Amino acid sequence: MTKPNAVPMNDLKRLYQRYEVKIAREIARTLQSGWWLNGATGKRFAANFAKFAGVSDCILVANGTDALELALRSAVGLNDARGREVIMAANAGGYASCACWHNDLIPHYIDIEPASQLVSIQSVLDAVSTDTAAIVVTHLYGGAVDVRAIRAELINAGMSHIPVIEDCAQAHGARIRGEMAGSLGDIATFSFYPTKNLGAMGDGGAVLTSDSRLAERVRQLHQYGWSSKYHVSLPRGRNSRMDELQAAILDVLLPxxxxxxxxxxxxxxxxxxxxxxxxxxxxxxxxxxxxxxxxxxxxxxxxxxxxxxxxxxxxxxxxxxxxxxxxxxxxxxxxxxxxxxxxxxxxxxxxxxxxxxxxxxxxxxxxxxxxxxxxx
Structure with a gap:
């Protein structure tokens, strides 16, 4: 019997070959600029991705897990939330859990819907309490959770103050009733790991929001907590940046x-x-x-x-x-x-x-x- 040809889970060489000319041109242009971090290319991609997702602000970071950690830290506050609970599914690979523990928060796991493996809205509502600091909704496998329904029920329950964080690492371009994943909660996170629907040729992530207060807090935290160069105004900041080459590649692929x-x-x-x-x-x-x-x-x-x-x-x-x-x-x-x-x-x-x-x-x-x- 003839041995069948191999069908790999993915083959990123094919992606590069399809867009090789455009990618090579943009990489060369970026390198020739002499500005390889925090430059015009990153700002351009951030603006384009924010427009695509339907939000006002996009802050580029080093990877999707950093994005979750920084978004969670920004959404719940820096000091008074320690030891409180964050509602999340337990089946999404551990990334939100890591972000939770790194912020001295406690994951509160809830169950999922069998047909989609997405978080059960009823399970979210059943778990909400005065100890809830935030809810992380993961749009797993490319499916979209009805964040608007969760928000409506929180309002009905008098819990509208609880921030909802969308984990969109597997949902670039996903929509629910025409609305884009990443624009539905208080703040959203993306990974641009190479195998994502929109993937870099290295690593990268982003935090998206239309809340100017949250956006400013993430901008400070992702660069040491600076309010201006070498002046720290927020504690527990870090260095988490996407380089200009990855932003250039992503801007080629986004359209x-x-x-x-x-x-x-x-x-x-x-x-x-x-x-x-x-x-x-x-x-x-x-x-x-x-x-x-x-x-x-x-x-x-x-x-x-x-x-x-x-x-x-x-x-x-x-x-x-x-x-x-x-x-x-x-x-x-x-x-x-x-x-x-x-x-x-x-x-x-x-x-x-x-x-x-x-x-x-x-x-x-x-x-x-x-x-x-x-x-x-």
Missing amino acids: HLDSRNEQRRAILDRFKAATGRRLKFLDGGDGAVAHLAVLLCDDRDTFRTFMKERGIDTDVHYPVLDCDQPGWVDLPMKGTHNLAISRASIGRLCSVPCHPDMTNDEIVQVCKALGEWEAM
Whole structure:
């Protein structure tokens, strides 16, 4: 039998090759400027990304985890929130949890919806209390959580003061009822890790908001807490900057984000058409951007072997809940006993390749393998 061609989870060389001429030109222009940090290129991309997302301010930082930490620190205040709770899902890779502990806050984990694996709005509302310092809503796998509904319920409950932080690291360009992820909460964070829907060729992140007070606080905190050069006015600042080369690359790719997201959605739709009985792909809503093609499978190990034999890479996003990580077991946390759906899902999740630089032959190869599994 002829060995099938390999279908990788991703192949970033293809992305570079598609936009090589434009990227090379912008990198050369940036290097020739002699200004490689905090320059005009970064300011231009920040302005363009803020406009794309529908907010007034975008502050570029070193990575998505820094973005979460700085956004959380800015939203809850610097001193009086220590020891209070932050409501979040436990299935999103640990990034919000890290940001929480780094700010001396306590993660309060809540459960998710089975069909989307996104946070359950009812679970958010059930967990809110006078101890709640903030809510982190993760738009996981490219799906979009209804942040407006959460905000409306908080207002009804007399809890409108609680800030809502959107973690959009997997949701660049995602929308819900026409509104863009990143514009729905009080403050939002993005990662530009290379495999994201909008990815750099290195690392980078951003904090977005339309609250001028929060924007100014993040601007200070991401550079040592300075109010002006060498003058510190806020404690617990840090050095977290995106370099100009990454901003140049992202500014080249940004105009193509919506069309590339459409390609992702079209690929996932083809996968869904080949499945439905034994394999259930997650549904992140009409405005989802298919950051990952994640399915639920009752016999994941056998399925992964089956796909590997057919030359198709798979992965698991994510194999361990935050609250079950061995290295974090002694850290403060709440809500660990109310995660029935999260725990039932964790052993069934599996991702298959889905990115806009896949060839049609590769898509057909994945569809065929999925169909063969369904027919068994």
